Amino acid sequence: MKVVGARIPRYDGVAHVTGRTTYVDDVRIPGTLWVKALRSPVHHAAITKLDTRPAEEMPGVSAVITWEDVPHLVYGPLEALGIPADEPLLAKDEVRYKGQPIALVAARDEATAAEAVSRIEIEFDERPALFDVRQAFDADCPVIHQEGNWYTHFEDDMDRRQIRKGDIAWAFENADTIVQGVYRPAAIEHAPIETQVCQVVPEPSGRLTIYSCTQALYFSMGVVAAHLQVPLNKLKVVGGTTGGGFGGKVDTATETMCCLLAMKSGRPVKWRWTREEEFLCSSTRAPWHMEIADAVTKDGWILGRKMLTLHDAGAYSRFSPYGLTKHSFHHTGAYTIPNLEFDGYVVYTNRVPTTAMRGFGVTSVSFAVETHMSRVADVLGLDPIEIRLKNANRVGDTSPNGVVYTDPSTVPTIQTIAEAIGHELPADYRTMTSEQRSGEWLPEHLVAQLGNPEDH
Amino acid sequence: MNVTVNGVTHEIEGGPLTPLLDVLREELGITGPKAGCHQGSCGACTVLVDGEPRRACLIPSVYAEGKEITTVEGLGTPEDLSAIQEAFIHHYAAQCGFCTSGMMVAAKAYIDRGGTDDPEAIQEALGGHMCRCTGYAKIIEAVSAAARGDSFDLTTTAVGKYTTMTTGGAE
Numbered sequence: 148m149k150v151v152g153a154r155i156p157r158y159d160g161v162a163h164v165t166g167r168t169t170y171v172d173d174v175r176i177p178g179t180l181w182v183k184a185l186r187s188p189v190h191h192a193a194i195t196k197l198d199t200r201p202a203e204e205m206p207g208v209s210a211v212i213t214w215e216d217v218p219h220l221v222y223g224p225l226e227a228l229g230i231p232a233d234e235p236l237l238a239k240d241e242v243r244y245k246g247q248p249i250a251l252v253a254a255r256d257e258a259t260a261a262e263a264v265s266r267i268e269i270e271f272d273e274r275p276a277l278f279d280v281r282q283a284f285d286a287d288c289p290v291i292h293q294e295g296n297w298y299t300h301f302e303d304d305m306d307r308r309q310i311r312k313g314d315i316a317w318a319f320e321n322a323d324t325i326v327q328g329v330y331r332p333a334a335i336e337h338a339p340i341e342t343q344v345c346q347v348v349p350e351p352s353g354r355l356t357i358y359s360c361t362q363a364l365y366f367s368m369g370v371v372a373a374h375l376q377v378p379l380n381k382l383k384v385v386g387g388t389t390g391g392g393f394g395g396k397v398d399t400a401t402e403t404m405c406c407l408l409a410m411k412s413g414r415p416v417k418w419r420w421t422r423e424e425e426f427l428c429s430s431t432r433a434p435w436h437m438e439i440a441d442a443v444t445k446d447g448w449i450l451g452r453k454m455l456t457l458h459d460a461g462a463y464s465r466f467s468p469y470g471l472t473k474h475s476f477h478h479t480g481a482y483t484i485p486n487l488e489f490d491g492y493v494v495y496t497n498r499v500p501t502t503a504m505r506g507f508g509v510t511s512v513s514f515a516v517e518t519h520m521s522r523v524a525d526v527l528g529l530d531p532i533e534i535r536l537k538n539a540n541r542v543g544d545t546s547p548n549g550v551v552y553t554d555p556s557t558v559p560t561i562q563t564i565a566e567a568i569g570h571e572l573p574a575d576y577r578t579m580t581s582e583q584r585s586g587e588w589l590p591e592h593l594v595a596q597l598g599n600p601e602d603h
Numbered sequence: 604m605n606v607t608v609n610g611v612t613h614e615i616e617g618g619p620l621t622p623l624l625d626v627l628r629e630e631l632g633i634t635g636p637k638a639g640c641h642q643g644s645c646g647a648c649t650v651l652v653d654g655e656p657r658r659a660c661l662i663p664s665v666y667a668e669g670k671e672i673t674t675v676e677g678l679g680t681p682e683d684l685s686a687i688q689e690a691f692i693h694h695y696a697a698q699c700g701f702c703t704s705g706m707m708v709a710a711k712a713y714i715d716r717g718g719t720d721d722p723e724a725i726q727e728a729l730g731g732h733m734c735r736c737t738g739y740a741k742i743i744e745a746v747s748a749a750a751r752g753d754s755f756d757l758t759t760t761a762v763g764k765y766t767t768m769t770t771g772g773a774e
Contacts, residue, residue: 157692164688164692164697164703165679166635339735340637419638
């Protein structure tokens with residue numbers, strides 16, 4: 148071990164404390180044009196008129212782009228897996244969330260660009276908008292997405308992420324009590340102190356140099372290349388310095404549009420979102436709606452769990468199917484439940500598209516599971532720590548998706564917590580280990596789920 | 604109009620109502636102060652005006668005429684770090700680094716006016732500065748250390764002198 152326990156300095160620490168770190172906004176390029184966006188002022192509408200000529204005719208304006216300027220307009224991050232894309236880079240016939248970009252202007256300075264945006268003529272025919280993921284799932288709800296109100300491209304064209312394990316009917320028939328709960332964590336804005344920012348320089352060689360605050364450089368490169376329909380060797384992406392991201396800079400929010408403006412104007416361009424744009428238009432962590440019903444015994448064993456999850460994708464799918472998949476794998480939390488029936492849907496609303504944020508997909512379900520564990524203990528009149536230890540993942544237990552645990556840390560973690568908060572545990576809980584279940588910790592209903600850790 | 608930044612006097616072209624932040628960043632190329640919100644909320648653009656912390660995005664440049672402006676670049680160089688900079692490195696008080704410039708000049712003002720290592724007083728002094736990486740605990744530790752006048756063994760952290768993965772840390 149060379150690093151664990153060593154005091155390794157941050158490689159960028161000295162630059163940070165002397166103001167010498169070059170963030171994207173700090174890159175100085177002579178002759179750079181400023182970019183401003185025309186964004187949808189409404190949540191959901193048909194675009195009935197879009198005329199950018201008044202902006203194009205304004206002195207100081209070098210380029211204006213709309214959907215017509217995008218070589219490959221509709222793209223999705225899962226296209227490579229054969230999943231149809233659903234999000235246009237710039238809105239074409241309709242807008243589906245407030246703040247959705249429609250047109251962009253590159254002009255000699257920020258004020259001119261803003262003035263030009265205000266001169267673009269646009270008219271809308273407003274439609275009903277949906278903001279609640281549970282409401283959007285109702286059968287009689289207005290349809291807001293071209294594919295219906297939820298994503299339909301899980302494996303084998305299933306419209307949900309589904310997990311079936313063991314015999315759920317047996318669990319509910321043999322339960323002493325059913326404990327139910329509904330959990331609805333809200334959206335969270337990443338709110339990095341550095342707002343989204345990008346600079347693009349059209350090089351004489353025909354390449355584009357992209358200064359990006361992306362958290363996912365090669366990913367962003369692929370997205371730009373796909374929209375522009377150019378090979379990767381036409382793009383030089385300079386990244387690696389991000390003024391806070393937390394997942395919100397995984398989406399390619401600015402780079403492609405800046406490239407199009409740089410190509411159209413032949414000039415370097417810079418787009419720095421305002422704080423208002425960052426709050427109102429950037430992606431957020433998803434809001435979720437989770438319903439749990441646990442079949443439990445009066446001595447605190449969880450025989451089975453039924454769960455319905457609705458993941459709010461916002462207006463477009465982006466990475467939501469991936470987030471929901473992670474969520475589904477973790478829907479028993481750090482605990483072993485042998486009989487499962489899980490259905491998760493990626494549901495569309497007219498909120499901003501949601502995206503990655505620190506452990507995305509998993510934090511929501513952890514919140515629900517841990518709250519629910521305490522609720523089960525409360526209903527049964529049992530100790531909330533003991534019920535967790537009893538059902539804790541042990542070596543040889545299997546996860547919802549069939550992975551055999553070889554080194555689970557739930558037991559020592561909970562014991563440490565109990566000690567830290569001064570919570571007295573009975574001897575058999577205090578001495579419990581993560582070793583394979585046996586004796587009082589291996590009731591009949593947990594035998595069939597056991598796997599062989601040697602196989603993994 | 605003239606403004607003096609980190610000891611150097613510049614003649615500036617921006618109008619008297621141009622925010623000082625824009626003069627510093629766009630006209631003078633002094634990019635240490637960051638444009639986090641342009642509305643006085645986040646503190647990332649903070650500079651010292653005659654030793655007092657001020658939001659550069661909110662003050663018209665005319666207000667800075669004839670006054671001494673200090674930005675993070677004026678606190679010390681990589682080769683000659685000031686105590687507060689050493690403390691921020693030693694205590695890992697900069698994560699993404701975007702709020703660091705503002706935090707450090709505010710901390711310098713706090714220490715220069717006799718601020719102690721009392722965490723509550725430091726929280727009060729830096730209360731208007733947002734850190735979204737949630738590094739507040741380490742920032743407060745760093746400011747406390749600098750306020751106490753701690754000296755740091757920077758052989759583990761100074762440029763070119765630190766332990767690396769190949770030269771070894773704990774075995």
